Amino acid sequence: MREAGITRLRKDAVMGLELVFSLPPDHRLDERAYFAECANWAGVYFGGAQNILSADIHRDEAQHHCHVLLLPLIQNKMTGSDIVGNKQRLAEIQKQFHAAVASRYGLLKAPARLQGASKQDAAKEVIKRLREASDPALRSAAWSTIREAIERDPGPFMLALGVELSKPKKQGRTMAQIFTSTGKRTSQDKEPNSKPYRVPMPEKGQTLSCVGFTPKPPTPPPQSLPKKEAEPERADPGELVRVREGKQEAKLWSSELGEFVDAPPRPARAARAGAELWVKAALSVRGATGPGHKVRQ
Numbered sequence: 001m002r003e004a005g006i007t008r009l010r011k012d013a014v015m016g017l018e019l020v021f022s023l024p025p026d027h028r029l030d031e032r033a034y035f036a037e038c039a040n041w042a043g044v045y046f047g048g049a050q051n052i053l054s055a056d057i058h059r060d061e062a063q064h065h066c067h068v069l070l071l072p073l074i075q076n077k078m079t080g081s082d083i084v085g086n087k088q089r090l091a092e093i094q095k096q097f098h099a100a101v102a103s104r105y106g107l108l109k110a111p112a113r114l115q116g117a118s119k120q121d122a123a124k125e126v127i128k129r130l131r132e133a134s135d136p137a138l139r140s141a142a143w144s145t146i147r148e149a150i151e152r153d154p155g156p157f158m159l160a161l162g163v164e165l166s167k168p169k170k171q172g173r174t175m176a177q178i179f180t181s182t183g184k185r186t187s188q189d190k191e192p193n194s195k196p197y198r199v200p201m202p203e204k205g206q207t208l209s210c211v212g213f214t215p216k217p218p219t220p221p222p223q224s225l226p227k228k229e230a231e232p233e234r235a236d237p238g239e240l241v242r243v244r245e246g247k248q249e250a251k252l253w254s255s256e257l258g259e260f261v262d263a264p265p266r267p268a269r270a271a272r273a274g275a276e277l278w279v280k281a282a283l284s285v286r287g288a289t290g291p292g293h294k295v296r297q
Helices: 031-045 080-084 087-100 116-132 143-152 155-161 175-180 266-289
Strands: 017-022 052-058 065-070
Touching: 017 031, 017 080, 031 052, 031 065, 031 087, 116 143, 116 155
Parallel strands: none
Antiparallel strands: 017 065, 052 065
């Protein structure tokens, strides 16, 4: 770090990387040679052998393992977070290590954590392999416990028996799924103000299939409408024409107004008739006595 000119670091800077390499309990390998090659690969992969700080073999557990400490100094920069990366980056590192070192020692790649349907399929494959080999575990008194362990975590049994779970084949889509699919979204679809692309629906009765489709008959031309009868000529505006509306009584005709008037209510009609008789009687008395005679009401 001094040679690279690094004198100050952030408080949260990565100061070192730790890698752990382990072996299965029943291995027949030269541990020292294997772990030495593991440490050498780690130094080369993470910036060079000069970055190896320590490499210690621990045998305090059933699986012997080796701890390798590295200085994350690459191109005169401390890049611990960048060289480790995320989960995908770590998976890629494990893959490259297995191809470069572990596979040459006959070690199988550790399977990914199985869940759901993949876990059930792996357990079935392990049990199938045991039955094909007529393994004594099938006739053991502890078989029920062994089977529960296989179904709970089939990974170690897959490694021990060399079972590899085949990837499920991707099923193709049906024609109905293809026609009803919305398709892949584009950058324009992700814009908030963008309108979805719409395809006009076919006319009613038309289908995508060519079987049983009857073309729609052409629409007949509209029939000519009957001509209207000629309207009668209107009377001369100067001539007054009276039209009797409905069934009106002749006595309701008013010569003063020149039109029919509404019939008065029945009580008023009776009062009017009495008043007219009184007026006639009064006029007859006046005519008999002379114009200066007064009539009492």
